[in-house]
Amino acid sequence: MARVLVTGGAGFIGSHVVDALVERGDDVVVLDLLHPAAHAGRPDYLNPAATYIWGDLADRSVVERTLGGVDAVCHQASMVGLGADFGDVEAYVRHNDLATAAMLHAMHHRGFAGRLVVASSMVVYGEGAYRCPSEGLVRPPPRAVPDLRRGSFEPRCPRCGAGLIAEAVTEDAPLEPRTVYAATKAHQEHLCFAFGRATGVPVVALRYHNVYGPRMPRDTPYAGVAAIFRSAMESGRPANVFEDGRQQRDFIHVGDVARANLLALNAESTRSAAFNIATGKPHTVGEMADAMWETFDQDAPPPVVTGGFRAADVRHIFASPSRARRELGFAAEVTFDEGMRELARASQRSPVRRAALRGPVRA
Secondary structure: OOEEEEEOOOOHHHHHHHHHHHHHOOEEEEEEOOOOOOOOOOOOOOOOOOEEEEOOOOOHHHHHHHOOOOOEEEEOOOOOOOOOOHHHHHHHHHHHHHHHHHHHHHHHHOOOOOEEEEEEEHHHHOOOEEEEOOOEEEOOOOOOHHHHHOOOOOOEOOOOOOEOEEEOEOOOOOOOOOOHHHHHHHHHHHHHHHHHHHHOOOEEEEEEOEEEOOOOEOOOOOOOHHHHHHHHHHOOOOOEEOOOOOOEEOEEEHHHHHHHHHHHHHOOOOOOEEEEEOOOOOEEHHHHHHHHHHOOOOOOOOOEEOOOOOOOOOOOEOEOOHHHHHHHOOOOOOOHHHHHHHHOOOOOEOOOOHHHOOOOOOO
16 A cells, blocks of 8 residues: 555545545545635535645645655646636746745655656647648747637648648647647646656656546636536537537546546656656547437536637647557546536536635635
8 A cells, every 4th residue: 555645635626535545445645725616615425534734835835745655656637728818827836836846846856756647738749740741840920810710720830821630649749838738737747847857756748639528627727728618518508619610639538537646656667757647549529529429417508619719729639649658558438428428417516716816715
């Protein structure tokens, strides 16, 4: 039995990691802020077998009190999503970067010598991988707003202007974060790998793709697309699908993501590395909305393709999970159809208080 600290263990993904660790027989300690942008209070799904400490990860003294006897740290705590606007920049940097730095400082001070697994994201890549028929592999620049306004959503070759073919991105692709959230996730990775190089601690960064499943937060601007669609349907509104609905993503069930964390915590290799946590089977956003709606129990209008867009969004991003399969023994088990049927009926986390979204954060 190992003693594992899970930061953000009351959240969507973190709580599933906690459940999996407890089921395995580990002694689990959770440190969570219960950030008001994601939580209306203590959720009702908390695992009674875990020990919960409510505090701010950015407070090094709080972190140090959680590290006693800890064999491994599973760092899930983050503000996620695009946020409301650029005014969220300080909050993202504080809760993602400064908090991670405080955690690593505390681990260094306590002489932590276990294993560190950090939740990263596909957003660190920016756009996915693309191939031009004549130029080979290329990296298109961010899409121009005038193009998006006239419905030209597909990126073009930056060299010849030809249409591009999207491919699965690998972990060797250069990082090109294009939002505040993406920049903080890339920085989290860099900080954790720097800590690993300085201390000899093995560090594994798991680059999650589009995670969905039970306990997703609802009615918050920080939620992902699956949660937004599910909330709309539950409220009797159509899911509004941006662009033409053909943008490709890799949707992965939260149970598979939790299992990937356990495999990373148990890996025999001491090599520090990043891994795509994905199914390897992309679907379009429109397909996801349709699949959820078709199995939704309540009356809701069908999804609507709006042609709208968010300038910060990328067009296609899906991954090759080959490295995770080869080195961690990970392969997604929940199929897209199974997951969408469950998602249409799954409970979501209670809605947050709107007034709290941009208000002060207290431990």
